[in-house]
Amino acid sequence: MPTAIVTSATGITGSAVVQHLLKDSSYTTIYTLSRSQPGIQDARVKHACLDLQASAEEMAKTLSGISADFIYFCAYLANPDEDEAAQINVKQLKRLILTCGFKHYGVHLGLPKQPLLETNPRLEGNIGNTSWPANFYYTQKRILETASAQGNWEWICTLPNDVIGYAKHNFTNEATALALYCTVSKTLPGSRLIYPGNHIIYLVQNCWTSADLHARFCLWAATAPGAGNNIFNVTNGDVYSFRELWPRLAERFGCQILENTFHPTTVQEFRSQSTIIELKTKNPVVVHAESMGLADTDISTRQPVLDLPIDPQKWARRDDVREAWRKLQVKYDLDQDFWDKATWEFLTFVLGREWGCVASMNKARGLGWTGYGDTWESFERTFEMLEREGVIPPMAQPKKDL
Structure with a gap:
């Protein structure tokens, strides 16, 4: 019987993930993490107030006793701490799903090559005779790659764009x-x-990207064969x-x-x-x-x-x-x-x-994803x-x- 942790559970993408997890009766416990409000009320939901910009020691104390099979990291945090990533890395963890976005392709900087493909090179360092600014998505992904290799679990990075949805106080x-x-x-x-x-x-x-569709994608990706250790575009289609x-x-x-x-x-x-x-x-x-x-x-x-x-x-x-x-x-x-x-x-x-x-959905489609919005x-x-x-x-x- 799987369990899950959802960070930024009161945000647009996080709350949508929680709602879809609750529709799956196999999930026995869903830990929701956010800085303030508890969000969705349900017997299977257990909330913990967590500030991802606090020290690693403070976060470790908050997360003491919390473990899960799947982690859905939906927080928008520019400077994740490697110690914090280690603290939530528990033995039974199978996959961690990190939500990023099209900034991965530099769409905030100017015109990108279209359609956007997950195989496109990262815009970092000096490439194309241009010195590119730092991109925290790349930092997050490197942390995941290192931690997952050490902990023997898998990661997935989703790339939605201009997410459409609603969450209270967001x-x-x-x-x-x-x-x-x-x-x-x-x-x-x-x-x-x-x-x-x-x-x-x-x-x-x-x-x-619909927040609802993105949530469904995250649940699919958590268990889809062959999906582990991959980046995926996630759009309505x-x-x-x-x-x-x-x-x-x-x-x-x-x-x-x-x-x-x-x-x-x-x-x-x-x-x-x-x-x-x-x-x-x-x-x-x-x-x-x-x-x-x-x-x-x-x-x-x-x-x-x-x-x-x-x-x-x-x-x-x-x-x-x-x-x-x-x-x-x-x-x-x-x-x-x-x-x-x-x-x-x-x-x-x-x-x-x-x-x-405009992004291609071919990679996810090739592994069996059929969602559309x-x-x-x-x-x-x-x-x-x-x-x-x-x-x-x-x-x-x-x-x-x-």
């Missing part, structure tokens, strides 16, 4: 920021849903562009889509809210430029930028926007924390970049949850004057 969420942007846009004059980003990212294809998603968002939230979103007059209207941010490295695709026959093109010389006609961070500070939110918050008794702590800076990156992120349906389910939890107003109600 504010790092693209879907939440989009929902807040759409909700307030509906109440502003004309109910115009103006696309904040540039026309390139509006047109290119991207992929997303479809591709969307914002040119498809934006009209759906407008319809869903009762807004008006602009017919001339990128016309100079539209851009000029919001000139004071625009942002252009030059990133510090070359596009990661430069590593592959010669092998693709593109060494003499601007793909290897052009500096990546974030280009936004409307920067969401500036938009959220506008007086009319803040007043519109204040009226909504009072009228519907909405959770103010989600506005105050919304990750507008992440939305600035998602909508400001000039490159898509529709990205728009994933967004829709999250929006419905945000309504039920009082983060945004119920959209089923007709628009009323505030």
